[in-house]
Amino acid sequence: MHIHYISENNSILNHFLSQIRDVTIQKDSMRFRKNIERIGEVMAYELSKILTYKEIDVQTPLGIKKTTALEDNVVLCSILRAGLALHTGFMNFFDDAENGFVSAMRFHPNNDDFFEIKVEYQAAPSFENKNLILIDPMLATGQSLVAVFQKLMAEETPKEIHIAVVIATPEGIEYLEKNLPNNCHLWVAALDEGLNAKNYIVPGLGDAGDLAYGSKL
Numbered sequence: 001m002h003i004h005y006i007s008e009n010n011s012i013l014n015h016f017l018s019q020i021r022d023v024t025i026q027k028d029s030m031r032f033r034k035n036i037e038r039i040g041e042v043m044a045y046e047l048s049k050i051l052t053y054k055e056i057d058v059q060t061p062l063g064i065k066k067t068t069a070l071e072d073n074v075v076l077c078s079i080l081r082a083g084l085a086l087h088t089g090f091m092n093f094f095d096d097a098e099n100g101f102v103s104a105m106r107f108h109p110n111n112d113d114f115f116e117i118k119v120e121y122q123a124a125p126s127f128e129n130k131n132l133i134l135i136d137p138m139l140a141t142g143q144s145l146v147a148v149f150q151k152l153m154a155e156e157t158p159k160e161i162h163i164a165v166v167i168a169t170p171e172g173i174e175y176l177e178k179n180l181p182n183n184c185h186l187w188v189a190a191l192d193e194g195l196n197a198k199n200y201i202v203p204g205l206g207d208a209g210d211l212a213y214g215s216k217l
């Protein structure tokens, strides 16, 4: 897997990351969603640097400028719920992208800390020969991303596969490395220490879906 850590240099990205983690600031759900969206925009920009471009001539009022435009077909596919705000950030930059949505949730069959991932709802276009960008802000154990990936990839061969996460753990990255093809690109805004007993990211930010959209039953 090709891993791209995009917050190694100081930039405004670290300001957005600090705000989504801060236990006081993150209570403002509108700001939380907006910051995740802005991180999506920064990630989309960084990722755009390795896509394929074609040469074009642009007619300006005063002449012709030889420049480049995106050649790749991009499909943005998010994991519900927490992926939605990050998805908006990517859509702001990839305005011609097709879009897909898949649900994944942790299901606790014994009402203890053990969980399985339930992947149910799926509405997605074909990825055949396109650049798939799979979007989820949190890479904790990695089980949600792998379960979604396996459902989506049953009959499809994308040109390239990119996975965009805001906060990742070493355990989650290791799980992706074991279960996804070697040629995937993983884009990470921040790498954290690890997981707690409930498989939440430490220090992380808490529950991204709840912070963005409210607690669920």
Ligand SMILES: O=P(O)(O)OC[C@H]1O[C@H](OP(=O)(O)OP(=O)(O)O)[C@H](O)[C@@H]1O
Pocket (backbone or CB within 6 Å): 079, 080, 081, 082, 083, 104, 105, 106, 136, 137, 138, 139, 140, 141, 142, 143, 144, 145, 172, 199, 207, 208, 209, 210
């Ligand atoms: O790497 P994992 O251990 O699988 O955990 C990460 C998953 O947890 C979060 O979703 P969650 O299950 O909380 O659903 P939600 O977005 O509806 O809150 C997150 O958005 C990931 O999909």
Ligand SMILES: O=c1cc[nH]c(=O)[nH]1
Pocket (backbone or CB within 6 Å): 082, 138, 140, 199, 200, 201, 202, 204, 205, 206, 207, 208, 209
């Ligand atoms: O830390 C975590 C782990 C899973 N899901 C989240 O939203 N946060």
Ligand SMILES: [Mg+2]
Pocket (backbone or CB within 6 Å): 082, 207, 208, 209, 210
């Ligand atoms: Mg959640």
